[in-house]
Amino acid sequence: MSSVPLSLAVPAALGAAAYLNARLSLWYDTLMLGGILRGVAGIVYGGWVDRLNLFYALEARATSATHADKTLLLLFDSSSSSSSSSGSGANSTSYTYRAFYDGVLRHGAYLRTHLGVRPGDVVALDFQNSDTFLLLWWGLWSIGAKPAFINFNLTSTPLAHCVKASTAKVCLVDPGVARHFDDELVQRETDGVHIVVFDEERQGAARTAEPVRQPDSERSDKATGSMGVLIYTSGTTGLPKPAIVSWAKLIVSSKFSVNFLGRGDDVMYTVRQHTRLPTSLITTCSAL
Numbered sequence: 001m002s003s004v005p006l007s008l009a010v011p012a013a014l015g016a017a018a019y020l021n022a023r024l025s026l027w028y029d030t031l032m033l034g035g036i037l038r039g040v041a042g043i044v045y046g047g048w049v050d051r052l053n054l055f056y057a058l059e060a061r062a063t064s065a066t067h068a069d070k071t072l073l074l075l076f077d078s079s080s081s082s083s084s085s086s087g088s089g090a091n092s093t094s095y096t097y098r099a100f101y102d103g104v105l106r107h108g109a110y111l112r113t114h115l116g117v118r119p120g121d122v123v124a125l126d127f128q129n130s131d132t133f134l135l136l137w138w139g140l141w142s143i144g145a146k147p148a149f150i151n152f153n154l155t156s157t158p159l160a161h162c163v164k165a166s167t168a169k170v171c172l173v174d175p176g177v178a179r180h181f182d183d184e185l186v187q188r189e190t191d192g193v194h195i196v197v198f199d200e201e202r203q204g205a206a207r208t209a210e211p212v213r214q215p216d217s218e219r220s221d222k223a224t225g226s227m228g229v230l231i232y233t234s235g236t237t238g239l240p241k242p243a244i245v246s247w248a249k250l251i252v253s254s255k256f257s258v259n260f261l262g263r264g265d266d267v268m269y270t271v272r273q274h275t276r277l278p279t280s281l282i283t284t285c286s287a288l
Helices: 006-024 026-048 055-062 097-115 131-142 156-165 175-182 184-189 200-207 247-261 277-287
Strands: 071-077 085-087 090-096 122-126 146-150 170-173 194-197 227-232 242-246
Touching: 026 247, 055 097, 055 131, 071 097, 071 131, 090 097, 097 131, 097 200, 122 131, 122 156, 131 146, 131 200, 146 156, 156 184, 170 175, 175 184, 175 194, 227 247, 242 247
Parallel strands: 122 146, 122 170, 146 227, 170 194
Antiparallel strands: 071 090, 085 090, 227 242
């Protein structure tokens, strides 16, 4: 019985594998399947231990010896004069996992103590990209509340519609877009909603609040289909329509993007609104 020399067998096998990969896109399917499996595993485990809330993913990184002092966020703002450092012609503010977690606890405590936000409450956020927006978003998750992302470009009827559709009793507003709420129509249609302009005074109070971690029972939610965040369609064919993004979708999408992109510890840059779900998933959520 004759045998094929190793010097011929190896190149032939590699060539065949390369051909099949190119023909069938096996590498692509492997990445897709790997990302989906990671997401499904995250859902099953999170539901089992009652930790679907992504706050726990942040907490795990912020309290780990390997990630606590690594940079989680680096925000650039060429128009701000109050940032902590500057470079490349733009001011920048950075947060490690530990520092961001601390800020999240402080903002959550502020929202609970001063605005009466409770577990299960929906709170609308009408913000431009900023660290304050991110801290409020995750601060809401830290106390078991749910954020509703309002497009900060909206005005008049679309704005009023989105605030009402969210069912929120509190709407936190970026000072930069607060003028949109001076509209008589918006004021009339959102009557009954506590519109809170999160100005420098409130920002300062939130950043210096006591960093209280609420008990796990405040975030208890084993239903994978429960709302994690409320978003809206673009409204190009009418008024924006609210869409519930469940914990399951958040977990699968964030883990899938990490696996598919193979990002590892790579830095991800974005100039898009964080109120847009793809931006939130591929950058902030997938960093956990």
